[in-house]
Amino acid sequence: MEPILELHSARLIMRQWRDSDLPEFARMCADPQVMRYFPSPLSHLESAALIGRIRGHFAEYGFGLWALQRKDSGEFIGLTGLQHVGFDAGFTPAVEIGWRLAREHWGLGYASEAAWTALRSGFDRLQLDDIVAFTTETNLPSQKVMQAIGMHYDPQADFEHPKVAADDPLRPHVLYRITRDQWLDTLHG
Secondary structure, three states: OOOOOOEEOOOEEEEOOOHHHHHHHHHHHHOOOOOOOOOOOOOHHHHHHHHHHHHHHHHHHOOOEEEEEEOOOOOEEEEEEEEEOOOOOOOOOOEEEEEEEOHHHOOOOHHHHHHHHHHHHHHHOOOOOEEEEEEEOOOHHHHHHHHHOOOEEOHHHOEEOOOOOOOOOOOEEEEEEEEHHHHHHHHHO
């Protein structure tokens, strides 16, 4: 299959990572507000390592978490995309959709717009049967994006995230999912 190197939506470009993205990405990942639903903010080095893992996923699978850029200003604003879940759980193996945006770009519909574009790519181009999303129970903003793009909460699949410390209040996670048929119904409904 041909790698998916770039996607476009009305206002956004989802593209491959550039070395020049690191300073803005590291700033975003060091922001305690952006990272409040993660165990901790990331250091500059941890952000660089994350970009390396994202590039590795693209090299292996031909898709991943794309760098997110505004069309109007060319500004890097975060990431959105699809990746294989990197741990074992009751719902794995699976492909998840995820996003992370810099705080100044919140509330403008960019997360939903980019996530919808990633879903379309997952079902149309990758021919996936279903896509999952998960987050900590308290991350209501991300759960609203999941709902906005047609995903359905699956309470039987809630889980304790194995990469979060057992005593961390962020460990309990909720799972949302959408199948290709549900997505098609959303398009034609």
